Amino acid sequence: MTERIVVVGAALLDGDRLLAARRSAPPELAGRWELPGGKVEKGESPEAALVRELREELGVDAETVERVPGEWPLKPPYVLQVWTARLRPGSAAPQPLQDHDALRWLAPDEIWHVDWLDQDVPAVRETLTRTHARPR
Numbered sequence: 095m096t097e098r099i100v101v102v103g104a105a106l107l108d109g110d111r112l113l114a115a116r117r118s119a120p121p122e123l124a125g126r127w128e129l130p131g132g133k134v135e136k137g138e139s140p141e142a143a144l145v146r147e148l149r150e151e152l153g154v155d156a157e158t159v160e161r162v163p164g165e166w167p168l169k170p171p172y173v174l175q176v177w178t179a180r181l182r183p184g185s186a187a188p189q190p191l192q193d194h195d196a197l198r199w200l201a202p203d204e205i206w207h208v209d210w211l212d213q214d215v216p217a218v219r220e221t222l223t224r225t226h227a228r229p230r
Contacts, residue, residue: 103129
């Protein structure tokens, strides 16, 4: 059986705004934007991994809300799964602590104003379908 490593991404929401993080490394990804997150470690649930990654990368206390349907291939053997998430009450504001040099809260009409990593584009599209397209 081929090894499969899950990478979790956070569609971190503040009202109708989505947080985008600009990569600072590796060089081939630097300057492009992504949903923050990282690899699920052995014995860790994807939800726990996402909370841990957001704490490490952004210095926030967050909670997952729901999984965005779908799974997107990254460089083998990695696959991306995305969860919507929100900051817990009292959390610090997100800061680019690891792997990123800038963060932006994007309103629905600004989502495509950043240069998303190719592999994040379908995940962002699906996230928007699940969040911003919902009746209020």
